[in-house]
Amino acid sequence: MAVRGPKVRLWRWRRNPLKRRSDTVEAWVLLGTWLLTALAGVTAGLAAGRSVDAGLARERVEWTAVRGVLAERAPGGTGRETADSREQVWGTVHWTSPDGVRATGQVRVAPGAAAGTPVTVWTDPAGHLVSEPATPAEARFRAAAVGGLVGLSAAAVPFVAGRLLCVRLRRHGLDRWDTEWARFDPLSDHSTG
Template identity: 60%
Template sequence: MAFRGPKVWLWRWRRNPLKRRADMVESWVVLGVWALTVLAGVLAGWATAGSVEDGLARERVEWRPLMGRLTDRAPGKPAANGSASGDRVWAKAGWTGPDGSAHTGQVRVGPGSAAGTPVTVWTDPRGRLVTEPVGAAQARLRASLVGGVAGLGVALLPFAGGRVLRGRLERRRVAQWDVDWARFDALRGRPAA
């Protein structure tokens, strides 16, 4: 590893009689990699967030609540004093789809709910059982989080490629220094080490 001195702002573009072509190439590689990293990350994050938010908005429009009834008693004991404890169990429910066909499926209900208890079930346009769609605020949050993760993931690709390229340039530069020092030592009459 080469010796690194104190950091100087924009040192890569300053005039220096010791700067070689490899140093200038590295400066443009660094600039290009950072620009590509930021651009790729922002575009991927923005596109992914938009896609997720559109999908969740489509779910809010297409998914419909229907009234169903438990077909069997739910497992467990009901909460004391009829209070809702927040615990939910899976129970079998039946409902009639918009086309009049009968459907059954597993829904989350309070423990010990009696057979015939009315429950709200959410279905997609094909009549399949789905979860309740998320609200607009939660959809924006979820889209932002997924977009941020996707943007970071995509931005890692040019960043990692740039690090590999800079490592190769660094090794080539150090090897060139060795050649130059050997040539300098030969001019001074010293034997090469």
């Protein structure tokens, strides 16, 4: 069983006759790793979050609600649905785009809705059918989620690279200890452990 003394914080930065050059290099690598990890994560996360938020804001401005009508009776409609039922089915809808072109598409409607029922559809500037744009609260949530995931992914790169470099430095340091110990005590055989 190994006996350990009290943990000394920042030992790599203190003067110590037993401190090796590799300990100092490892300290700088660790410091650089943490700084790069934080910088990469925050920068990438903020950039991705702002990009998503700007894209969703642009959709709210550019996409328009257009009044359409259901072309035929929607499938379903067992009579058990209530006015606030969340269940919806695909139905064919006709609408006139802002530039006057009549269009047809599939949207989600209440089951069993009658032909001619008014339906709100959303179109982009080209008149193509799109989903309803995200509300400002939904946009903030999506931007935060995407920013967080991108930030964690970006932070993982320098973190993993730094950890791998530290492992190599430790192995190199242990090899040097073995070499120096063998010079100091040539009669002992350390390979049999």
